Amino acid sequence: MKSMISPENHWVIWMTLISIATISIYLEEKYKLFKKLTGALVAMMLGMLLSNIGFLPTASASYDLIWEYIVPLTIPLLLMKINVKTIVKEAGSLFWAFHLSALGTIVGSIIAVALLYNAVPHLAQIVPAMTGSYIGGSINFVALVAAFEPPEDLVNATIVADNGIMAIYFILLIALPSMPLIRKLFPRINEAKFKKAEDSATANSDENSKQITLLDIGFVLTIAFVITAMSVLISDYFSADRFSGIVRGLLGQKYILLTTFSMLFPILFPKFAKTLNGNNEIGVFFIFLFFVLIGVPASIKTVIVGAPIMLIFCAIILAFNFLVTFSLGKLFKFELEDLVMAAIVTSGGPMNGVAIAKAKGWNAYIVPSLLMGIWGYIIGNYTGYFAGLILENIF
Numbered sequence: 001m002k003s004m005i006s007p008e009n010h011w012v013i014w015m016t017l018i019s020i021a022t023i024s025i026y027l028e029e030k031y032k033l034f035k036k037l038t039g040a041l042v043a044m045m046l047g048m049l050l051s052n053i054g055f056l057p058t059a060s061a062s063y064d065l066i067w068e069y070i071v072p073l074t075i076p077l078l079l080m081k082i083n084v085k086t087i088v089k090e091a092g093s094l095f096w097a098f099h100l101s102a103l104g105t106i107v108g109s110i111i112a113v114a115l116l117y118n119a120v121p122h123l124a125q126i127v128p129a130m131t132g133s134y135i136g137g138s139i140n141f142v143a144l145v146a147a148f149e150p151p152e153d154l155v156n157a158t159i160v161a162d163n164g165i166m167a168i169y170f171i172l173l174i175a176l177p178s179m180p181l182i183r184k185l186f187p188r189i190n191e192a193k194f195k196k197a198e199d200s201a202t203a204n205s206d207e208n209s210k211q212i213t214l215l216d217i218g219f220v221l222t223i224a225f226v227i228t229a230m231s232v233l234i235s236d237y238f239s240a241d242r243f244s245g246i247v248r249g250l251l252g253q254k255y256i257l258l259t260t261f262s263m264l265f266p267i268l269f270p271k272f273a274k275t276l277n278g279n280n281e282i283g284v285f286f287i288f289l290f291f292v293l294i295g296v297p298a299s300i301k302t303v304i305v306g307a308p309i310m311l312i313f314c315a316i317i318l319a320f321n322f323l324v325t326f327s328l329g330k331l332f333k334f335e336l337e338d339l340v341m342a343a344i345v346t347s348g349g350p351m352n353g354v355a356i357a358k359a360k361g362w363n364a365y366i367v368p369s370l371l372m373g374i375w376g377y378i379i380g381n382y383t384g385y386f387a388g389l390i391l392e393n394i395f
């Protein structure tokens with residue numbers, strides 16, 4: 001279906017995206033219902049609505065600009081004042097919860113192939129990419145598609161289905177902590193952990209409650225652009241084939257470098273970092289743009305008509321990601337927040353983890369989400385590759 005707004009009408013597209021982000025923030029801050037839902041969920045749903053009724057295009061160069069430039073900038077903006085040493089101490093439980101979710105992805109991939117192998121030719125060739133993607137992210141998907149070379153039409157159908165099912169999965173995960181039955185099944189075990197995080201957030205809020213000046217904006221944007229530019233330049237250089245796989249895997253990944261440089265900044269310049277102001281506000285607004293963008297490509301009609309089998313395929317994998325995460329998480333007495341974040345980071349990558357942690361006010365999970373998301377990038381290729389080899393021999 002042709003959209004009302006042309007993919008080349010960039011001014012109107014940007015106007016719409018920024019307006020949705022602003023409206024979502026306004027609704028969250030002014031109304032209890034939307035605060036409970038979170039502005040992030042509202043932004044995602046509004047993006048889905050406008051694309052599915054045919055107002056916004058599902059693909060545009062404007063969206064590519066957000067992925068290429070805005071999304072990377074959010075990492076230094078949100079990390080440039082964070083005391084990493086304090087937060088990393090809280091990452092232990094998320095580390096183990098992440099691996100429960102990764103196990104769920106692997107189990108789901110095997111079961112999905114077993115159930116749908118006869119219905120979808122070459123299905124075993126796309127499974128490695130989805131296994132890697134639902135542990136790491138798009139980096140792993142691209143790498144494993146190149147390695148196993150599934151048919152192009154199968155790749156496209158999978159991407160379409162993934163966009164649709166991921167939006168639904170995120171909505172479910174974001175809503176879980178607000179459900180009384182779920183909260184009853186997963187009561188808070190370590191209340192002190194969250195009280196500490198809330199106190200820290202309040203302290204940071206009080207510290208940053210001073211008026212944001214023009215110089216503040218200049219400082220934080222300059223630092224964010226310097227860190228991002230350095231990370232992109234270095235990663236582009238070290239991603240060349242002349243370097244070993246280990247070097248490319250570490251220094252050739254811009255998100256690894258972005259996180260590293262962003263965390264090093266307040267360690268190297270602690271006094272200056274404490275004086276910064278406005279970085280959080282700009283970063284969070286960029287995060288809301290990111291959420292709108294997640295919803296826009298999720299064309300429900302396209303998914304249902306064009307890729308129903310692959311929609312089921314992706315749904316099976318994520319269903320087992322969910323079931324294994326929350327069943328074993330309950331057995332081993334994890335916090336509900338650990339499990340929600342683990343499921344989000346494995347299925348959607350570090351940026352989704354950061355966005356939802358920020359939107360929910362779970363400040364203790366911001367850096368751990370990034371770290372575990374990057375860990376997912378590292379192990380995703382290996383896991384997907386070995387899963388592909390095993391499934392090719394079986395099927």
